[in-house]
Structure formats: structure tokens, C-alpha cells
Amino acid sequence: MKSLLFRLAGIFSAEIGSELYLKLKEETLSPALFCLDFSEVTEVTEVGFEFLKKMAVRCKETGSKLAGFGLQTEIPGMDPQILSFFKEEAECIHYLESFYIGETPANELNPNSKEGKTIHCPECQTKLRFKQMGDHLCPNCQAKFFVNQKGWVSTYERLL
Structure with a gap:
């Protein structure tokens, strides 16, 4: 199973959200694990949040898993069932790898x-x-x- 870590920075807006969604859509042709690093993100706009929801839906449809960590700001209306957030990178990766079926973690x-x-x-x-x-x-x-x-x-x- 493929696993990717995306390190994000600045304002998570429509521009970054759409690029990330297109990359994620391309990578979900087969199930994959996606970890989003928000530790350098200063703000998540409303449109950026909508792209996060679209990514979560796409992952659910394809059997992929998506989680994030290091979020420094609040996202209004964020539901933990849409996207799981963790404080530390290790927690996020451990959570994602728990979905990996096999004896060893991804890769x-x-x-x-x-x-x-x-x-x-x-x-x-x-x-x-x-x-x-x-x-x-x-x-x-x-x-x-x-x-x-x-x-x-x-x-x-x-x-x-």
C-alpha cells in the first residue's frame, strides 16, 4: 500500500486545496495512506476546508485513509468524523498504519x-x-x- 506525507505551509486556501485534491485523486486509483502536516499552516479558509471534506470523501470511496497533524488554528465546523487530526506526526502515522493490513507498516x-x-x-x-x-x-x-x-x-x- 502506498503512503504519502504532504507538508503544507501558509494559508490552506482554494489554490492549495485544489492542487492537493487533484494530487490525492490521482493517487487514489489504488488504496493509499495520506498524512497531512499542518504544523506550518497559519489559517484554513472556508474553501480550503471544503477541499479537505472532498478529500475525505474521495478517500472513503477508494478505501484510502487520510489524517492530519500539527494544526495550529481552529477550523470552524470541523467534524472529527470527516478528518482525524493529531498533535504529533508519530500519532498520525500510527493511526494511519493501523488500517494497513499486513505484518509490517506501509513501505x-x-x-x-x-x-x-x-x-x-x-x-x-x-x-x-x-x-x-x-x-x-x-x-x-x-x-x-x-x-x-x-x-x-x-x-x-x-x-x-
């Missing part, structure tokens, strides 16, 4: 596997092997991304 090394850890490029979906956490570059599409210890992929967004 984590299987001791019996000879291939090692595998991930999918967040841009072109090429299956890649990696040995350690840190910054990586896809050899196929040249996309830059970060992989943490558990194999969660965090993309670097381009600013226009």
Missing part, C-alpha cells in the same frame, strides 16, 4: 525480502528501491522527494 522493510525497501516515485509512480532515509531523486522523471524511516514519501513542491 517498511520486510525481513524476508531480498529487495529491501521499496517506494513509488510520487510523480511518475516508478517503483524504486532505497537503502536509507533522506533526499532522493527519481532516475526516471528527476522528481525530488524525501523518504523517512518508515518509507513515507514527502514531495518537494515547486513555487511559481
